[in-house]
Amino acid sequence: MRPAAAVPAVLWAAASGAWLGQVFLPWTSRGPLSRATPLEAGALRHDGVLGSVPASVGWLIVLVPAVAAILLVTVPLSGRAWRVLRSVLAGIASAILLVILASLTRAEPDxxxxxxxxxxxxxxxxxxAFASSVVIKENR
Structure with missing residues (x-):
């Protein structure tokens, strides 16, 4: 593998790692959720203890690590179908995370x-990763 061809793989693996790691960290800096991870918040919501988190967020939180794990497994695989699968999975995970981000933090960076x-x-x-894989594919 040429060094340039390794760039998308490294970026896909880093994105997957970030998405797997985020479930173990609190998403908000203040309030009752500032000490709870997304998985804990989802469980609290499911148990009815935390009404401020929409029910859909609890389900979406579970999908992200699964999508990230699948994405991570596909990183070493090459071919058009795998590139498309990675792109679709990344799009799904990104959309889910942005919805959760808007829901839990009201999209306020502070x-x-x-x-x-x-x-x-x-x-x-x-x-x-997506952009670099497109650029590298076009330069072949």
Whole structure:
């Protein structure tokens, strides 16, 4: 593999890692959710303890690590179908994370906790991975 061809793989792996790691960090910097990870917030919402989190967020939170794990497994695989699958998975994960971000933090950066910043970094890494894979494919 040429060094330039490794760039998308590294970026896809970094995005997946960020999305897997964000579930273990609080998403808000203040309020009752500032000490709860998204998984804990989803469980609290499911149990009826936390009414401020929409029910859909609890379900969406579970999807992101699953999508990230699938994305991570596909990183070493090459071919058009795998590139398309990675792009679709990244689009789904990014959309889910942005919905959760808007829901939990009201899209106010001063309310972002470490998990929100890590999730947003994963979105940016995925955009970079997609862009670099398109550029490298066009230059072949």
């Amino acid at each position: 309310r972002f906790g470490p998990g929100a910043w890590l999730a947003l970094a994963g979105v940016l890494l995925a955009v970079g």
